[in-house]
Amino acid sequence: xxxxxxxxxxxxxxxxxxxxxxxxxxxxxxxxxxxxxxxxxxxxxxxxxxxxxxxxxxxxxxxxxxxxxxxxxxxxxxxxxxxxxxxxxxxxxxxxxxxxxxxxxxxxxxxxxxxxxxxxxxxxxxxxxxxxxxxxxxxxxxxxxxxxxxxxxxxxxxxxxxxxxxxxxxxxxxxxxxxxxxxxxxxxxxxxxxxxxxxxxxxxxxxxxxxxxxxxxxxxxxxxxxxxxx
Numbered sequence: 001x002x003x004x005x006x007x008x009x010x011x012x013x014x015x016x017x018x019x020x021x022x023x024x025x026x027x028x029x030x031x032x033x034x035x036x037x038x039x040x041x042x043x044x045x046x047x048x049x050x051x052x053x054x055x056x057x058x059x060x061x062x063x064x065x066x067x068x069x070x071x072x073x074x075x076x077x078x079x080x081x082x083x084x085x086x087x088x089x090x091x092x093x094x095x096x097x098x099x100x101x102x103x104x105x106x107x108x109x110x111x112x113x114x115x116x117x118x119x120x121x122x123x124x125x126x127x128x129x130x131x132x133x134x135x136x137x138x139x140x141x142x143x144x145x146x147x148x149x150x151x152x153x154x155x156x157x158x159x160x161x162x163x164x165x166x167x168x169x170x171x172x173x174x175x176x177x178x179x180x181x182x183x184x185x186x187x188x189x190x191x192x193x194x195x196x197x198x199x200x201x202x203x204x205x206x207x208x209x210x211x212x213x214x215x216x217x218x219x220x221x222x223x224x225x226x227x228x229x230x
Contacts, residue, residue, distance in 0.1 A: 103199045105220065109182070109190035109227035113150035116182050116190055120226035124156050127222075131156045132177055151183040164211050169204045178215070180223055192227055194219045 109116045117134070124131055133155040141148035157177030165172050181193045197216040201209060224230045 103196050104193045105196055105223075107192040107223045107227050107229065109192055109229075111190060111228050113152065113182050113184045113190050116192065116226050116228075117152050117154060119228070120154055120180060120182065120192075120222060123222050123225050124154075127218075129156050129158055149184050149186070151181070153179050153181045155179045161211060161215065165201075165206065165209075168209065169206055172200070172204045172206070175200055178219065180219065180226075182226075190227070192223045194223055 111119070121131060121134075131154060135153040135155070137151040137153070138148045155177050156179070162176045162178075165176070175195070179194070182190065184190050197212045197219070198208070201207065201212045206212065221230075
């Protein structure tokens with residue numbers, strides 16, 4: 001019979017190996033005591049019973065602690081921009097010579113206001129777009145005994161186009177027909193203004209209808225040609 005000291009020495013040799021993964025009991029006798037010792041060793045080192053430990057999960061051994069838990073690298077999350085997001089965040093700049101102020105597009109003209117109005121009507125006739133009215137506010141102001149720099153509004157449109165919008169939302173009839181304003185500021189600079197159709201359509205809940213895009217392109221083309229910018 002072994003002495004208690006020898007038995008304790010054997011117990012220590014089994015419990016304190018450098019790695020719990022390779023614990024091998026020296027004997028299977030004594031009613032499964034070796035299995036109990038193996039489970040005790042796993043519990044002391046944080047191992048999960050009855051689970052195979054993969055090679056990737058094994059941790060390096062430290063000289064002081066004997067066992068170090070495996071540390072998984074932290075996952076870093078970066079911001080990813082898709083082509084769709086980049087396209088949505090890039091605003092479409094107005095054509096050359098145009099600037100946006102509120103709900104209006106402004107264009108600087110190279111000609112006097114009267115000549116610009118004449119060119120605008122010529123462009124409308126070339127596109128078979130009827131002119132419904134021309135309001136010369138400077139003349140009306142003069143008749144009332146008031147002074148006003150040259151200021152004219154040309155009202156025009158196409159029933160085939162405007163009707164499509166009113167069929168979708170009749171409230172937009174308040175904004176029709178289309179119009180372009182031409183005036184000279186205090187410095188003598190000729191300016192043209194027309195509505196931003198996209199903003200106008202959004203106000204009435206019409207969204208991005210194809211006809212809205214075409215109307216905006218038409219207004220820009222007419223105004224720039226009248227201003228002698230194209």
